[in-house]
Every structure is written in structure tokens, then in C-alpha cells.
Amino acid sequence: MASNIAERVQYxxxxxxxxxxxxxxxxxxxVVYKAICVPINSTPVAIKSIxxxxxxxxLDDVRREAKTLSLLSHPNILKAHCSFTVDRRLWVVxxxxxxxSLQSIISHSFQNGLTEQSIAVILIDTLxxxxxxxxxxxxxxxxxxxxxxVDSNGLVKLADFGVSAxxxxxxxAVGACSSYSSSSSNSSSSLMFTDFAGTPYWMAPEVIHSxxxxxxxxxxxxFGITALELAHxxxxxxxxxxxxSMMLNITKRFRFxxxxxxxxxxxxxxxxxxxxxxxxxxxSCLNQDPTKRPSAEKLLKHSFFKNxxxxxxxxxxxxxxxxxxxxxxxxxxVTMGEDSKGNDDDDGDDxxxxxxxKQRRISGWNFNEDxxxxxxxxxKDQCREDHDVVKQVRFEEENEIxxxxxVASSGTVIETNLGASDVSGVVKNREATLATLSVLKGSLEQxxxxxxxxxxxxxxxxxxxxxxxxxxxxKLRMELETERKKNLxxxxxxxxxxxxxxxxxxxxxxx
Amino acid sequence: MEMGLARASSSEVVxxxxxxxxxxxxxxxxxxxxxxxxIVRNTRDLLRILQNGSVNxxxxxxxxxxxxxxxxxxxxxxxxxxxxxxxEACSQLTQEFFNENTFRLLVExxxxxNLEARKDATQVVANLQRQQVQSKLIASDYLEKNMDLMDIxxxxxxxxxxxxxxxxxxxxxxxxxxxxxxxxxxxHMKKFFNYIQIPNFDIAADAAATFKxxxxxxxxxxxxxxSNNYQWFFEEYNSKLLESSNYITRRQAVKLLGDMLxxxxxxxxxxxxxxxxxxxxxxxxxxxxxxxSIQIEAFHVFKLFAANQKKPPDIIGxxxxxxxxLLRLLGDLKIDKEDEQFEADKAQVMKEIAALEPRE
Numbered sequence: 001m002a003s004n005i006a007e008r009v010q011y012x013x014x015x016x017x018x019x020x021x022x023x024x025x026x027x028x029x030x031v032v033y034k035a036i037c038v039p040i041n042s043t044p045v046a047i048k049s050i051x052x053x054x055x056x057x058x059l060d061d062v063r064r065e066a067k068t069l070s071l072l073s074h075p076n077i078l079k080a081h082c083s084f085t086v087d088r089r090l091w092v093v094x095x096x097x098x099x100x101s102l103q104s105i106i107s108h109s110f111q112n113g114l115t116e117q118s119i120a121v122i123l124i125d126t127l128x129x130x131x132x133x134x135x136x137x138x139x140x141x142x143x144x145x146x147x148x149x150v151d152s153n154g155l156v157k158l159a160d161f162g163v164s165a166x167x168x169x170x171x172x173a174v175g176a177c178s179s180y181s182s183s184s185s186n187s188s189s190s191l192m193f194t195d196f197a198g199t200p201y202w203m204a205p206e207v208i209h210s211x212x213x214x215x216x217x218x219x220x221x222x223f224g225i226t227a228l229e230l231a232h233x234x235x236x237x238x239x240x241x242x243x244x245s246m247m248l249n250i251t252k253r254f255r256f257x258x259x260x261x262x263x264x265x266x267x268x269x270x271x272x273x274x275x276x277x278x279x280x281x282x283x284s285c286l287n288q289d290p291t292k293r294p295s296a297e298k299l300l301k302h303s304f305f306k307n308x309x310x311x312x313x314x315x316x317x318x319x320x321x322x323x324x325x326x327x328x329x330x331x332x333x334v335t336m337g338e339d340s341k342g343n344d345d346d347d348g349d350d351x352x353x354x355x356x357x358k359q360r361r362i363s364g365w366n367f368n369e370d371x372x373x374x375x376x377x378x379x380k381d382q383c384r385e386d387h388d389v390v391k392q393v394r395f396e397e398e399n400e401i402x403x404x405x406x407v408a409s410s411g412t413v414i415e416t417n418l419g420a421s422d423v424s425g426v427v428k429n430r431e432a433t434l435a436t437l438s439v440l441k442g443s444l445e446q447x448x449x450x451x452x453x454x455x456x457x458x459x460x461x462x463x464x465x466x467x468x469x470x471x472x473x474x475k476l477r478m479e480l481e482t483e484r485k486k487n488l489x490x491x492x493x494x495x496x497x498x499x500x501x502x503x504x505x506x507x508x509x510x511x
Numbered sequence: 512m513e514m515g516l517a518r519a520s521s522s523e524v525v526x527x528x529x530x531x532x533x534x535x536x537x538x539x540x541x542x543x544x545x546x547x548x549x550i551v552r553n554t555r556d557l558l559r560i561l562q563n564g565s566v567n568x569x570x571x572x573x574x575x576x577x578x579x580x581x582x583x584x585x586x587x588x589x590x591x592x593x594x595x596x597x598x599e600a601c602s603q604l605t606q607e608f609f610n611e612n613t614f615r616l617l618v619e620x621x622x623x624x625n626l627e628a629r630k631d632a633t634q635v636v637a638n639l640q641r642q643q644v645q646s647k648l649i650a651s652d653y654l655e656k657n658m659d660l661m662d663i664x665x666x667x668x669x670x671x672x673x674x675x676x677x678x679x680x681x682x683x684x685x686x687x688x689x690x691x692x693x694x695x696x697x698x699h700m701k702k703f704f705n706y707i708q709i710p711n712f713d714i715a716a717d718a719a720a721t722f723k724x725x726x727x728x729x730x731x732x733x734x735x736x737x738s739n740n741y742q743w744f745f746e747e748y749n750s751k752l753l754e755s756s757n758y759i760t761r762r763q764a765v766k767l768l769g770d771m772l773x774x775x776x777x778x779x780x781x782x783x784x785x786x787x788x789x790x791x792x793x794x795x796x797x798x799x800x801x802x803x804s805i806q807i808e809a810f811h812v813f814k815l816f817a818a819n820q821k822k823p824p825d826i827i828g829x830x831x832x833x834x835x836x837l838l839r840l841l842g843d844l845k846i847d848k849e850d851e852q853f854e855a856d857k858a859q860v861m862k863e864i865a866a867l868e869p870r871e
Contacts, residue, residue: 063716
């Protein structure tokens, strides 16, 4: 009975048993290498090397990830052979996935997206993994093509549990049925998380608004975005260059119709490009209401996955002729610099536009089922440009998604813009959180700026007024203080005089 | 609707529909439906079979049934995406589970289960530790009479295949003060200093988490343990953990040391610790490490030596001798993000050291 586990090969727990061949991925606090395990017939492995010194102070998350990886067992989930520390680093030894991540594959060879048949093969395996994970009480929390890997046989595996969470072991989740007293009051929260994890582009609305709590259905949203990513070659909105003018264009006068063209330049893909089944499947995942999204298990029965091909289909149609993971990673590393330059050039004419306006504001998502595109909903554009101040301060409370261009390029280095993610085994946990936080910070700063702007419009220069006012207040305070002191002195004097008076009246008769 | 349990027509699977209205709890279970207690009893029978003999192919069905039972118990205790757990059912399951020796059977048979069943069993055991029956934690009462089970759980850190399962169970069991006390006072305690440094990271990290829980959860129990076992405990702690060659061991150990010493309930232990020049030497070395994380954590312990108003002469001697170096080191020590408390502590420590006069 236990033999199925015992027959697992024990990988050596010392770094000297491994020979590093090449770097195949990198993030803020981790590097991924291709290596061979010398004592085990020089089997190729991927080693994710996590820098403890740069990962967050609390090591519990690293422990949880290692544990999750050790205890999951599913053909579509990339598990770790073993993990051990090497000085300040943790080495996680994993099977080497020769095809690399789908993100790397599409950015190299399928920039306009994969065929539906290929997508189905990839997604069904991803769903099998998700269904298993969810059944185990785990949330993946970072589903995207960069975390879906393919081996040389076309077998698809879901990877990177850096931000995954378990409903059975977490301080964030309220333990279900822990006692009588907790039976009903927290019924809706027992399977929920309220912390913040993932990569912005793929994040479900309720994750961004994480105070509401989110659950398995957040993974389904990300799954839907991943489907779009595979179909278009990139996730929605990812291709906007990080230029100020572009941001202004979007916040001020961009129309949805232009937007389509802009995002998917040279790939204006007519609405007939995708089958009804695919559109319907994606649409169901991208429902704003998490409860209306199907479960992974239910999605598996969707008609889109009927007559789904096997892994050999991927070998023939996707992997065939693809350069090696190492090669692709190097190419991307080389072109990285050029890319960012190219993006800067897009700046164009609006050179004088407001400095440091870094994010566009999106108040929600419209899922255009026909074009299979996710379109941002901006705060209602009722005003002309000459009135756009008023527009800028229109804050919509619900379903806001704010994204910052810089997030894509700096926060998650190996993500979309730079397209360098060959192996997704890289921890993006910290980066993702950081990115999200910087998005939030940016958004708050922008709102502050807008409020100030509006104030200045209404009351002259608000900033200066404010300063003047506070100066005035402190001046008045000081005056008040001196008045008080004077008052006190006067009162004392009065007392003195009174005493004097009494004593003199008392003294008068005798003198 | 009229009951909390509904039986799926063909299989044995019991599915929860809706929580029963509390008033109807007496008519909760119809005789033919498998109640939570039935599932526990059946599980116990199957575990006995498993324990007594080798399982051959003919018994495969029994194993499948056992696995299914464990899954069901988990669903009863945790609920699932469709339904919340029903307190009445949880209580019934808990009562039956501890009524007889199911816990022991499950622990002893765990290695014979497959991975999924092991995980289910671990989660069931974990949950049961928190279940109250008539506002009593009956798991605690059970464990009090079966402390030897802890020996099995702790020793499992030496068995890579079982360590994470037993380790998770162990951490839940030491939530009970009485169990934590037993483990603290057992000879096993010394083994943790080695378990924490097992090469297998996931196991070492699990052992470290358990160790931390033992040393921080039950305040007065820990304080008592530390004062009774001060000598050997800190000798081991210093030499095996704080002076370990393993970076992560040192980092975790110095952090935990700070947590322990700064806890109000350990004030006496703290006073003793910061009067030792050997301890000071170790902490000063940790502050010199190139790792920022270790430096910062070491500072949080070092500050206690400096803040001690009854510093023994030899401590003062060391601080005075190294005054310039210490002040320079502390001056350069910065946290990435702003931390007023840290800065205030640092300023205080520097002031303290600068003002020291060697005593005659």
C-alpha cells in the first residue's frame, strides 16, 4: 500500500551532487537554474534558488510552500524532488520541464496566440491540477501562463506555489467548525482569505478588493485571464508601454474602440476568430460575481474541452522547432534593454504631459465576449477635455482596478513586458505583493493629487491656502496662549490687589 | 431538508445538505443513514484489520472504504464548498472518536495509508484537537491518558516519509497545555536541536515550527520549563543553534531567542541570560554577521544586555572594552523601512554604552 510512495527516488540533499548548467529564470529573490543531478544518472533538474536574506522576514511562507510542494501529488502539478539550504539560499530541486513556461513559448513563437485546439490541451490539464488543488483545500493564487510548464512529452504541469494557501493551515482562514460558538457567525468566511497575493494583470476583482475575502473562485478568474493570454499571446492590457502620454491618453480621452486596436496591434482579430464554446467558457470564468463562476470541476465538463487532444498534439504543434528554454531565456535577456527603449519612444508628442502620472484608472471590466477581450471600464467619460479635472476626481467605489505600468516592468521582472519567464518556478510572491502595494500606493497618491488639484481649482491654490491656513492657526494658537498668560497674570494681579485692599482696609482703623 | 444528512442513493457517501434547525436535533439522523458515529466506528474496525495483518489484494476494497471514511470525516469537520460543518455532527464524531482508541489506531496505521488518506487523517486529527463536546476539549483528556502517542509523533522527524504528517498532528496536540508540558519535560526535547537542522528543508522547517510553538505558546509552562532546565537548555541553544554553521538555523534561533526573552513571563530567565558573559559574546558575534536579518535580530537580544540595570562587572568590562566598535556598529545598523521603535531602542542602547564607566 505504501509502496507507491516508497519507490520515489531520493534526491541528494547537498549542492555538490548537482551541476548547474544554465540560468533559465530569475526574479527578485530567486534564480532558477537548469542542472543535472550527477549521482542519479545525471538526470536534468530545475533548481529554484531562493535568497532567504531577500525574502520576507517571516520564514513561515517559505516553509508552507515547501510543505505544500512535498505533500501534493498529481500528474499535472510540478512537485519538488527535495529542498535543502545552501548557505543563505534554499534550493528547491524540481523536475526539469524542457518546454518551459507557456508564457515563454507564446512570447517566443506564438505572439498572436495559440490555436484553440492547443489551448484546450493546456487548459484541461491546468484545470485537472486546479480541481485537485481545490479539492485539497489549496488555492493557487497565481494562475497564469508563466506558471504553466510543459515537458518534452507535452505534459502540462502547474507550478509555483509561492503564494498558494491552504484553507486547512493558515492564520488567515478561520478554521471551520472550530467550536460550537463559531458555527454560524463566520459561516461565509471560513473558506475565505483576506490577504493579498498574485500578479496584478491576472488578479480577480475581489482579490484586489481583498477586504471582501476571496476563495477558490479567484483562481477561476485568473484561469479565464490565462485563457485570454493563450488566445491573444498576452494578457489583456499588458502591452501598454509604460509611457506617461499613454497613461494620459487612457485616463483622459481614450475610447474603447481605439483601445482594442491599441492593445492588440497588428492582431485586430475579428470577432469570428474564436469558437462560441471558447468564448462562453472564458466568459463564465470572468464573471464579476465570484459565485457565478464555475468550479474547476464543473469547467472540466464544458463543451470546449470535448474531444480534447492529448499531449502529443502539443509536441507536434507547439513544441516542435522551439529553441530550448535556456536559449529562449538568453534571447530575452539580450533583448530586454532594447524593448524598454522601444517603449520609451512611444512617448511621442505629449512630452510635456503631467509628470509622474503613472497609472491609468479603470473602474471595472467589460468582458467583450464577441471579441474575446477584456476591456477596461473607465470612470464615465461625460466631460470634454477642458473639463477633465472634474472627470478625474470621479471615483467609483466598486470594482475598481488600478494598474500601474511600472508594475509590469519592474515589479514582476520576468513577467509580460520583458517576457523573460522561462521557468515559472521563480518566487514572485514578494514581487507580486510589492507590485500590488505599489499599485495601491500609486492610486492613493493619484487620488490625493486629484483632490488637491480640485481644491486648488475651487479655492485658488489649495496647497498654499492650506499652508497659510495652518500657519494662521498656529499663529492664533500662540496669540491665544499669550492672551491666556496675560489673563493669568492679570488675575494674579487682581488677587494681589484684593489682598492689598483687604489688608489696607483692615489696617486703616488702627493706623 | 428535514435532516442534516442525506444519503446518496447508490454509494455509501454521506453528503451534507443543510444544517438542521436546532430544535429538531433529536430527529437528526434516520436509522438507516450512516451517522458520523457510524463512520467513526466503521473506520475503527477497518483500522483494526489493517493493524492486525498485512493487507492483501482481497482487502483492497476495505482500504478504499477506509480512505473514503477518512475523507468523509474531514468533510464533516471542515465542511466543503457547498456546506458549512454542522456542530451537532462534529460533536458526535468527536465523541465517538475519543470514546475508544481510534486516535491511537489512526496514528499507528498512518504509515500504511496512501498519501491522500494520510493527509485527510492528519487534517481530521488536527481539527479534533479543537472540537469541544459539552464545552470540554475531550481531545486533551484523551491525550492526558495516552501521552506515549506523542513519542511516536516526535520520533517521526527521523522518518522523512512520515515527518510532515506526524509533525502537523504534533503541532495541533501541543495546543493543549498538558501535552506541551509533557513534551517539554520529556527526553525528546533535546532531540529538537538536531531535528531543526535536518538537511531536508521541509522537515527541518516543520520541526522548527513545532519547537517555536513549544517555546512560546503556553507562557507559564514555558517559564517554568526554562527555569528548571536553564543550564542544559541554553547550553544546547547557544552551541547547537546560535553557533550553528547553518545560516537559517542561526537566523531562526536568534529570532526565537528574542521572542522568548522579551516575553514578560520569562523575565527571570531573561535576567539570568543577560548576566552571562558567554551569552554576550555569542550575541555580539551574531551582530557582526554579514546577514542583515541576523544582525537586526541579534540586536533585539543584545539590547537586553545593555539595558540591564544590574550588569555584572564582567559584562560591563566587555562592553567598555568594545565600546568604540560597538558604537560604530550600532550607528551603521539600519532597518530598510522606518521603524521608530528600533531607532529609539538603538539610541537608548548607544547612550547606555557610551555612559558606561568601568567598575573597580
